[in-house]
Amino acid sequence: MTYPPSPPPGPGGPVPSPEPIQPYQPPQNYVPDNPYAPAPYQQQPPPYTQPQVHDYGYGSPYSQGYGSTLKPPAEGLAIASLVISCIAVPGALCGSGFGGLIGVVGAVLGHVAQRRIRRNGTSGSGMALAGIIVGWVATMIAMVVLAVIVFAIASSPDSASPFDY
Template sequence: MTYPPLPGPDGVYPPPPDPPIQAYQPPPQQQAYQPPPQQYGYDYGSPYSQSAPAYPAPGYPAYPYASPRPTEGLAIASLVISCAGVLGLCLWSIGGLLGIVGAILGHVARRRIRASGAGGSGLALAGIIVGWVITGVAVLGALALVLMIINSESTGG
């Protein structure tokens, strides 16, 4: 074949040939990168190594996580009942009774947490604090109501 191609008998150049078509080839498989064992000063692949690294090397998991401690159910109940006591102050001082129950549950929960090592000490402490504060507010409200009744009767109103 000559370059450039010669025109045909009618004076028109022939079309260029089609490019060759290649068969489908899947992309090459990529392998996960694994650093050489001696790169970090510790042979992770050898079960007979004598020393552990000072810190976990990149790409390798750190020490396994410890499972979380279960939360004491009474601690949750203490905080929930004490917080319900806040709303109960508006309902004929029922909040004072709920505050006492919440605080007592908090004390029992803290004792059980110390004995068993379960979680939730902060929840129990919050239940104790909120419970006794609500009880104090309810007692002060009841005293104020009694004093108002006494003062209104003594003035003849």
């Protein structure tokens, strides 16, 4: 659009016409491109799925797939072995032979649990080993405590020997 020429401004002359005014447009916010977004020409990866578990009867912990958090169930006898062996320790320290018998039961349960863990591939071998160790230690403690008690009774001058009659 063109305007007619205007006369030069003077003391009483006309005022020059202003430039055409553009309509107001609010400033646009700058949004950078997402650097982590895949390019439109790249193929999208498939959605995550649970890894397939192929147990071929060997019970291998490696058959569950990389990064899998699946664990085989714990062997119940291993848990029982550890609990019974831990109960045997105070019984062995009390001076009764009962703690030693409970320790033997805990240790035997631990041995049986380890055999079943090797055969079935279940977890809990650490608990079974702890049950074995604690059970045999409790049995040894009970035997030592009983030997000390018997020796103390036998060496006491107040005690009557069955052979004194």
